Amino acid sequence: MKQLIELKVNGEVYEVAIESHRTLLEVLRESLGFVGTKRGCDEGTCGACTVLVNGKPILSCLMLATDAIGAEIETIEGQAITGKPSPLQKAFVDYGAIQCGFCSPGMILSAKALLRENPKPTEREIKEAISGNLCRCTGYIKIVEAIKVAAESNV
Amino acid sequence: MGNEYSVVGKRLPRIDAHGKALGQMQYIEDIVLPRMLCGKILRSPLPHAKILNIDTSKAERLPGVKGIVTGKGIPRKTYGIVPKAHDEYALAIDKVRYIGDDVAAVAAVDEDTAEEALSLIKVDYEPLPAVFDPEEAIKPGAPLIHEEYGSNISAKILKNFGDIDKGFAEADYVREDRFYHQAVNHAPLEPHGAIALYDARGKFTVWSSTQIPFFMRRNLAKTLDVPESDVRVIKPTVGGGFGQKLDLFAKDFGAAWLARQTGRPVKIIYNREEVFTCTRQRHPMVIYVKTGIKKDGTIVAQHCRIYADGGAYNSTAPLIITLSAYFMMIPYMIRNLRFEGHHVYTNKPVGGAMRGHGIPQVRFGCESSLDMLAEEAGIDPVALRLKNALRANEPHPAQYKIYTCGLSEAIEKTAESMQWKDRYGKLPKGHGIGIAASAYPSGLNNMSHIGAGAIVKIQQDDGSVTLLSGAADIGQGAESMLAQIAAEVLGVTLQEMRVLAADTELTPLDSGTFGSGVTFRAGNAARLAALDARKQIADVVADKLEVSPDDLVFRDKRVFVQGSSDKGMSWNEAIKAVQYADKPMPIVGRGFYHVDAVEPTTLLTQEGNFSPAYSFMAQGAEVKVDLETGQVKVLKVTAGHDCGFALNPISVEGQLEGSVAGGAGQAIYEDIDWDEGRIRNTNFLDYKMLTSLEMPDVENIEVITNDPYGPFGAKEAGEGTIIPTAACITNAVYNATGVRIKELPITPEKILKGLEELKAKAAAKA
Known part of the structure; x- marks a missing residue:
C-alpha cells in the first residue's frame, strides 16, 4: 500500500508515492534520482548517505522518508550554484580531499552543517564533525585541510 | 626540477574531482537501465557441506520472479586469477566450502521480491567436517576442502639462495619467532556491484565495479562458456577497491546469466555483510x-x-x-x-x-x-x-x-x-x-598481462585531446595521472584532456589495477602514444617553420623552436596546420608498453x-x-x-x-x-x-x-x-x-x- 507524500529537496517540492517503510535514502536515490547520496552500508555506520534535514546532518538510511515530510532536505546535488562548485566543494577539489569520491557527498554535507553552526571551527571540532563519515582512501588529512581552508575563506 | 615541466610534478586537482564533489559521477549502483531487474545471491549457511538437492520450484512460482540459476545449470568451468590455479565455480556445484559461498542467483522485479524468492529456495545439504585453522588444515586426516588436490595445501613455493646453514653458523646472534598477521577487510566505501545487458545479437555488456576489466572479461567468458568477443566489460566510477575488486564474483556471473535468461537487464549490488563475507580479505x-x-x-x-x-x-x-x-x-x-x-x-x-x-x-x-x-x-x-x-x-x-x-x-x-x-x-x-x-x-x-596500450586522439581543431586507456581508476587517480603525462608530452593543459578508460570494447588492452603497475605500464603507454601524436604534428609544423622536427618544443599550449620561443605557433594553430596540410584526421597516436621480461x-x-x-x-x-x-x-x-x-x-x-x-x-x-x-x-x-x-x-x-x-x-x-x-x-x-x-x-x-x-x-x- 503506497501513500503519496511531498518532500522538499534542495528547495523544490516533489510528490512521490511510496510504501511507508521506505527510508529517505531509498526515496532520494530510487524515486527521485538524487543518486549523489551514496549507500555504503545501509545500517547507519559509514556516513556516506549523510544529507541535511533542517540543517542537521542525518543518516538518510536510518530515517524514514515519511519522517522528512515538511522538512528542508539538502543533498549534494543542491550544493553547487548554477553548476559551479560551492567554495567548500572547490576546497575539496583543490586540496586533494577526494580520491574515490564515494564518501565525498556525505563528508561535504557534514562539513557544511558544521560551518553553518560554527564558521571558525578548530581542527579538533572539524575532526569531531566528520568522525561519523568514514573514508578508506585519504586518511582524512586533506579533508580536514579542505574544510579549514573553506572556513578561512568564509563559506 | 621546478621549471622542467609544466604539468607533471604539479599539485593539480584531479580531473574527476569536480564531478565527485558535485555528486555527478556514476558508480555502479547509480546506473539505471529500462526494465532492469534486481538480482540477489543465495548463500551457504554452512562452512562445509555437500549439496544434495536444490528445489527452486516454490521460488519460481512467486509472482515477480523472472529468473533463477543454480550451480546445476551452469557450465563446469572454474575461474580465478592465476590460470593454473582456477578452482572456483561461479556458483557452487556439488558442495559449499564456506559460510557465504554462492549457491544460487535470482532476478526479480524488485529487491523485496528477490529476497523473498531466496527464502523460498530449498537446499538440502549434507554437512561435512570443517577446518578453520591453517596449521590444523595441513595435518593428516584434516577434512579435504578440494578433494582433487589430495591435501589442503593448494600451493607451495620454495626459494633458496646461498647457503643457509653456513650463514647461520657464521651468525653471532640468531633467533626464531612465530608471528601471526590477522585477517583484514579492504572495506572500500562502495559495495561491489554489477549490471548486465544481453542484446539481440547475443552479446553481453557488463558494467562492473572491477579493478581489471580485461580479467573480468576473460573470467566471464570462461564461466559463461562464450567467446571473449561476446563480452564487453565497462568499468564505471569505482568507489575504492584496494585489491578487493580484482576477482569475478557471483554478482558478475549472476547478472550476466540472468540477463540472458530473462532478456532484461539485471543489477546485483552486494550489501555490506556480503562485502565482508563473500568477496575477499587480506590473508591471515x-x-x-x-x-x-x-x-x-x-x-x-x-x-x-x-x-x-x-x-x-x-x-x-x-x-x-x-x-x-x-x-x-x-x-x-x-x-x-x-x-x-x-x-x-x-x-x-x-x-x-x-x-x-x-x-x-x-x-x-x-x-x-x-x-x-x-x-x-x-x-x-x-x-x-x-x-x-x-x-x-x-x-x-x-x-x-x-x-x-x-x-x-x-x-x-x-x-x-x-x-x-x-x-x-x-x-x-x-x-x-x-x-x-x-x-x-x-x-x-611474470604475469600474463604485462603490457598496456594507449591511444591519443586529437580530433578537433579546438585542440582537445582524448586519451584512451584500459587502465582502471578505482579512486587512486590513475586517469588524472595518465592525463598529466599525455598533457606534458603534448604541451597542453589538463583542461584540454579527456580520458576514456576501462572499456574492453573501446580501449586498448591493459593489465588493470594490480601489482602497482598502472603508473609504469599505462603511464609509459600514454607517454608513447602522446609522443607518436606529437611527432605527426611536429613534422607538419617543422615544414612550415623550416626547422627540424627535433628542434621543436611543445609546452604551455605552444609549439616553438628550441631556444627561440617567439618562433612558433599556438597549439591550436599547429593542429589546424595538420588539418590544412591534408593529413588524415583525427591525429591518432598509438603507444604500447611491454615490460622487458626476457627471463623473469x-x-x-x-x-x-x-x-x-x-x-x-x-x-x-x-x-x-x-x-x-x-x-x-x-x-x-x-x-x-x-x-x-x-x-x-x-x-x-x-x-x-x-x-x-x-x-x-x-x-x-x-x-x-x-x-x-x-x-x-x-x-x-x-x-x-x-x-x-x-x-x-x-x-x-x-x-x-x-x-x-x-x-x-x-x-x-x-x-x-x-x-x-x-x-x-x-x-x-x-x-x-x-x-x-x-x-x-x-x-x-x-x-x-x-x-x-x-x-x-x-x-x-x-
Whole structure:
C-alpha cells in the first residue's frame, strides 16, 4: 500500500508515492534520482548517505522518508550554484580531499552543517564533525585541510 | 626540477574531482537501465557441506520472479586469477566450502521480491567436517576442502639462495619467532556491484565495479562458456577497491546469466555483510622467521616459513605467497636465504589481493625479528637497517635489477626528522618510537598481462585531446595521472584532456589495477602514444617553420623552436596546420608498453627479476601507550618514500596518508572476528577502522631517484606505503612498553597481559 507524500529537496517540492517503510535514502536515490547520496552500508555506520534535514546532518538510511515530510532536505546535488562548485566543494577539489569520491557527498554535507553552526571551527571540532563519515582512501588529512581552508575563506 | 615541466610534478586537482564533489559521477549502483531487474545471491549457511538437492520450484512460482540459476545449470568451468590455479565455480556445484559461498542467483522485479524468492529456495545439504585453522588444515586426516588436490595445501613455493646453514653458523646472534598477521577487510566505501545487458545479437555488456576489466572479461567468458568477443566489460566510477575488486564474483556471473535468461537487464549490488563475507580479505598468515646477524649488524641468514590462510578458494594463489617470498629478498641484502611458502585451504571466506598483497604480513615478521636482534646485539635499529639496505645496481642474490634505490636516504631522513638519536630509548615509559622499511614492485614481469596500450586522439581543431586507456581508476587517480603525462608530452593543459578508460570494447588492452603497475605500464603507454601524436604534428609544423622536427618544443599550449620561443605557433594553430596540410584526421597516436621480461623469475625458477622498478619506503612511528588501560595512540608517522618522481605530489601524499590510515588500523584495531568460520563483525560498528579522530599526523619525506624507465622517472607510489606502517607501530609499542607484540592487532588486552608478564619476570629476578 503506497501513500503519496511531498518532500522538499534542495528547495523544490516533489510528490512521490511510496510504501511507508521506505527510508529517505531509498526515496532520494530510487524515486527521485538524487543518486549523489551514496549507500555504503545501509545500517547507519559509514556516513556516506549523510544529507541535511533542517540543517542537521542525518543518516538518510536510518530515517524514514515519511519522517522528512515538511522538512528542508539538502543533498549534494543542491550544493553547487548554477553548476559551479560551492567554495567548500572547490576546497575539496583543490586540496586533494577526494580520491574515490564515494564518501565525498556525505563528508561535504557534514562539513557544511558544521560551518553553518560554527564558521571558525578548530581542527579538533572539524575532526569531531566528520568522525561519523568514514573514508578508506585519504586518511582524512586533506579533508580536514579542505574544510579549514573553506572556513578561512568564509563559506 | 621546478621549471622542467609544466604539468607533471604539479599539485593539480584531479580531473574527476569536480564531478565527485558535485555528486555527478556514476558508480555502479547509480546506473539505471529500462526494465532492469534486481538480482540477489543465495548463500551457504554452512562452512562445509555437500549439496544434495536444490528445489527452486516454490521460488519460481512467486509472482515477480523472472529468473533463477543454480550451480546445476551452469557450465563446469572454474575461474580465478592465476590460470593454473582456477578452482572456483561461479556458483557452487556439488558442495559449499564456506559460510557465504554462492549457491544460487535470482532476478526479480524488485529487491523485496528477490529476497523473498531466496527464502523460498530449498537446499538440502549434507554437512561435512570443517577446518578453520591453517596449521590444523595441513595435518593428516584434516577434512579435504578440494578433494582433487589430495591435501589442503593448494600451493607451495620454495626459494633458496646461498647457503643457509653456513650463514647461520657464521651468525653471532640468531633467533626464531612465530608471528601471526590477522585477517583484514579492504572495506572500500562502495559495495561491489554489477549490471548486465544481453542484446539481440547475443552479446553481453557488463558494467562492473572491477579493478581489471580485461580479467573480468576473460573470467566471464570462461564461466559463461562464450567467446571473449561476446563480452564487453565497462568499468564505471569505482568507489575504492584496494585489491578487493580484482576477482569475478557471483554478482558478475549472476547478472550476466540472468540477463540472458530473462532478456532484461539485471543489477546485483552486494550489501555490506556480503562485502565482508563473500568477496575477499587480506590473508591471515602464520609467519615463522629465523634471522641471524653478526656483531656488526650484517644479516647473514634468514629463514622464513609461512602458512597463508586462503580460505575456501585460491583467488590470487599462488601469487600471494610468491610475493611474500619476493619481499623477503628486498629491501635488505641477505645472501643466505630460504623461504617456504604454503597456501592453505580452510572453510573460511576467501583471501585475495589486498594493498601490499602478502607482503605486509611477512615484513611485519621480518621487521620485528630485526628489532629484537638489534636489541640483543646492542645495535641501534636504524643503524641495523642502514647497514643492510640494498643499493642501486648492486648484484642481487636473486638477480633483481634495481636501477634506482632511495632506501638509505629514506631511512636516514626519516630518522633525522624523528630526532631518532635524541629520542630513541630516552622517552618516558609509555612513549616510544619505532622504525620499519619495505619495497614494492611497479608491476610484475611474470604475469600474463604485462603490457598496456594507449591511444591519443586529437580530433578537433579546438585542440582537445582524448586519451584512451584500459587502465582502471578505482579512486587512486590513475586517469588524472595518465592525463598529466599525455598533457606534458603534448604541451597542453589538463583542461584540454579527456580520458576514456576501462572499456574492453573501446580501449586498448591493459593489465588493470594490480601489482602497482598502472603508473609504469599505462603511464609509459600514454607517454608513447602522446609522443607518436606529437611527432605527426611536429613534422607538419617543422615544414612550415623550416626547422627540424627535433628542434621543436611543445609546452604551455605552444609549439616553438628550441631556444627561440617567439618562433612558433599556438597549439591550436599547429593542429589546424595538420588539418590544412591534408593529413588524415583525427591525429591518432598509438603507444604500447611491454615490460622487458626476457627471463623473469617464476614460481619454479630460483632467480630472476620480477619487476621493471622497485619503490622503497621507510616509516617511523611515534606512539603513546596508556599503561593503565593498554590503549595505544599513534601520534605520528614519518615516512621517507622513494617513488622515483611524484607525477602529482597531492596524489602521492594522499596515497601515503591513506596507507597510514589503513596500516595503523591494521596495527591497532582491524581484525576479522571468527566463530567456526562465521565472521562476527560484518559491519563498521564491530569492525573498527580509523576515523578522523584517531588518524595520526603524517609527515611525507619525498626521496627523488628518477627511475630511468619510469614515465618522467616515476615508480609505484600508492601500495607499498601501507607495508611498514603496522611493523613500525609494533616496534614503537615495544620501545614504549617493553611488550613485544607478535600477533596483530595490538589490542589493550595484549598490552596489559605483556605488562603483567614483564612485572612477574622482574619480580622473579628480584
